[in-house]
Amino acid sequence: MAITYTSGEQVEVYRFSIPATVLIPLTAIFLQAWLPLRFPFFTLFDLPLLVTIGFATARRNPLAGLVTGGLIGILQDALTHQAIGLYGISLTVVGFGASSLGIKLDVENGGARFLLTIFFYAVHEVVYFMIARGLVGSHMAWSWPHEVLSGVSNALLGVLVFMLLDRVKQRT
Amino acid sequence: MDVLGRYRNLIVLVGVLFAQVLGLAVQVRRPTDNEPTRLIRIWAVDMVTPLEKALGWAQTSSNNIWHNYFYLRGVRAENRSLKAQIERMSLEQVRMSQDADQARRLQALLAFKEQFISQTMAAQVIGTSGSEQSRSVYIDKGEVDGLKPDTAVITANGVVGKVLLVYRSTSLVLLISDHSSGVGALLEKSRIEGIVRGTPAGEVMLEKVMSDESVSVGEQVLTSGGDGIFPKGLLVGTVTKVTPGSELFLNIHLRPAADLSKLEEVLVVTKIDQRQAAPDKTGAARAADILAERLPTVPSKPENAEKGPAPETATPKTAIPKTVAPANSGLDAKPKAAHSDALTSSGAPATRKPVTSASSPVNSSGNPSGAPSAAKPAASGIDATKLSKPVKATTEPKPQPAVEDIPH
Numbered sequence: 117m118a119i120t121y122t123s124g125e126q127v128e129v130y131r132f133s134i135p136a137t138v139l140i141p142l143t144a145i146f147l148q149a150w151l152p153l154r155f156p157f158f159t160l161f162d163l164p165l166l167v168t169i170g171f172a173t174a175r176r177n178p179l180a181g182l183v184t185g186g187l188i189g190i191l192q193d194a195l196t197h198q199a200i201g202l203y204g205i206s207l208t209v210v211g212f213g214a215s216s217l218g219i220k221l222d223v224e225n226g227g228a229r230f231l232l233t234i235f236f237y238a239v240h241e242v243v244y245f246m247i248a249r250g251l252v253g254s255h256m257a258w259s260w261p262h263e264v265l266s267g268v269s270n271a272l273l274g275v276l277v278f279m280l281l282d283r284v285k286q287r288t
Numbered sequence: 289m290d291v292l293g294r295y296r297n298l299i300v301l302v303g304v305l306f307a308q309v310l311g312l313a314v315q316v317r318r319p320t321d322n323e324p325t326r327l328i329r330i331w332a333v334d335m336v337t338p339l340e341k342a343l344g345w346a347q348t349s350s351n352n353i354w355h356n357y358f359y360l361r362g363v364r365a366e367n368r369s370l371k372a373q374i375e376r377m378s379l380e381q382v383r384m385s386q387d388a389d390q391a392r393r394l395q396a397l398l399a400f401k402e403q404f405i406s407q408t409m410a411a412q413v414i415g416t417s418g419s420e421q422s423r424s425v426y427i428d429k430g431e432v433d434g435l436k437p438d439t440a441v442i443t444a445n446g447v448v449g450k451v452l453l454v455y456r457s458t459s460l461v462l463l464i465s466d467h468s469s470g471v472g473a474l475l476e477k478s479r480i481e482g483i484v485r486g487t488p489a490g491e492v493m494l495e496k497v498m499s500d501e502s503v504s505v506g507e508q509v510l511t512s513g514g515d516g517i518f519p520k521g522l523l524v525g526t527v528t529k530v531t532p533g534s535e536l537f538l539n540i541h542l543r544p545a546a547d548l549s550k551l552e553e554v555l556v557v558t559k560i561d562q563r564q565a566a567p568d569k570t571g572a573a574r575a576a577d578i579l580a581e582r583l584p585t586v587p588s589k590p591e592n593a594e595k596g597p598a599p600e601t602a603t604p605k606t607a608i609p610k611t612v613a614p615a616n617s618g619l620d621a622k623p624k625a626a627h628s629d630a631l632t633s634s635g636a637p638a639t640r641k642p643v644t645s646a647s648s649p650v651n652s653s654g655n656p657s658g659a660p661s662a663a664k665p666a667a668s669g670i671d672a673t674k675l676s677k678p679v680k681a682t683t684e685p686k687p688q689p690a691v692e693d694i695p696h
Contacts, residue, residue, distance in 0.1 A: 149340070149416055212301045
């Protein structure tokens with residue numbers, strides 16, 4: 117049973133089977149690359165980020181979270197024409213943070229997941245922006261309306277993605 | 289040891305981040321075009337693109353089945369309207385070929401070299417990069433199909449982008465709306481040159497136009513050819529908004545001619561040729577030539593008649609074909625057929641729209657059968673009022689220039 121921050125009970129830790137661990141991130145990356153072709157508005161969403169947060173909060177293991185985030189981010193970078201590591205670094209930070217926070221907080225209800233997703237979307241964007249502008253020298257523009265819209269959209273989609281992940285996760 | 293165990297997660301996190309930053313630094317320090325593609329890119333692309341291709345094929349097949357067997361409603365009416373549209377476009381093509389002839393003659397006078405697209409390859413768009421920070425698409429043609437980086441990619445509507453990375457059977461195309469892209473361009477009417485760039489928000493702008501220049505909304509932007517990738521004259525977009533910008537330049541917003549959000553099939557320009565622009569010598573004769581032939585000439589000696597006359601004394605050559613016009617009509621048919629083949633495969637002057645196959649730009653008019661002979665008198669409307677039918681005969685026996693127009 118999930119607990120709140122002040123509770124003394126032990127949190128439940130979940131795991132995913134190996135096929136789910138491999139196929140779900142790959143499916144997310146594939147859909148992220150293919151769906152904008154048919155639905156141009158889909159570039160607003162970030163499926164790999166949502167999957168990273170979902171895996172990290174379910175496993176509640178910072179090591180697993182950061183490794184999963186790093187790998188998913190590097191694969192996401194590889195499909196773009198930019199340097200490999202931009203998404204890798206940001207998703208590594210998100211994976212670590214989400215799993216660390218998942219130990220402390222109740223992330224099983226929809227409201228918590230919504231807020232958690234918005235928070236880590238903001239972290240992801242800030243880290244990406246800093247790396248792209250600071251290290252790579254890329255020209256990036258920060259648009260508050262776009263970021264707010266994208267954050268809320270990803271949070272709503274995230275709630276659905278986490279519900280799907282609940283069906284495949286296994287108790288340890 | 290106690291510290292290591294206590295902060296193990298944090299240490300691993302720092303180590304992983306440091307490794308990735310190092311990797312990033314290595315990449316940023318070596319931005320050479322000849323660098324081999326990273327294996328991780330190849331692996332990622334090889335994992336994703338086969339499924340994208342399969343989905344694209346499935347979608348195309350199901351669309352074909354639907355449209356060819358089930359959705360036949362309105363096909364007859366659509367056929368009628370398309371035929372009417374073809375007739376309208378044929379008439380417009382006649383008019384545009386006259387403009388092309390004139391432009392070519394002027395170019396020849398100024399000894400310009402014209403660039404034209406001689407070969408293209410159709411490709412299907414199978415996927416995107418999935419990121420708003422990288423506006424690019426994947427196509428289903430790659431190294432095995434002969435593609436190379438820095439190749440122009442266009443559609444029938446206009447410029448799309450350029451090939452950035454080539455893999456074995458797929459390629460990454462950087463769209464003109466990406467902030468790292470750049471296309472040499474010029475305004476159609478004012479001929480002011482600038483650079484078309486994308487913005488981080490995905491808009492397309494024309495940059496480096498001084499603020500004291502006059503740019504009007506609705507003006508079209510064409511490629512200037514200065515970047516060495518896109519041939520000159522391809523349509524890039526239309527000006528939608530002009531505002532004062534920072535420094536000394538204007539902010540000119542463009543609407544891309546090609547719909548970059550709904551790309552399905554594109555054309556990769558695989559070959560661009562250059563040639564000296566030559567006037568269409570199979571078209572109507574110039575007024576000077578025609579008047580020259582009517583002037584009285586001194587009969588020349590046989591040995592002089594065998595020698596080729598100087599270009600300005602083209603009269604003897606133009607006079608000779610009158611006697612052999614019937615025999616040359618067959619020859620005439622060949623160049624005209626070549627012209628019509630070029631026309632049916634190209635469809636539009638290369639200076640305004642991209643051509644879609646291995647053909648030279650439009651240099652004569654018409655449909656295969658009767659229109660050329662009908663168009664040529666119309667093309668030289670002024671001359672036609674002064675001339676009788678022998679004008680056509682004078683132009684017939686010059687197949688050699690027409691050979692240039694035969695598509696390779």
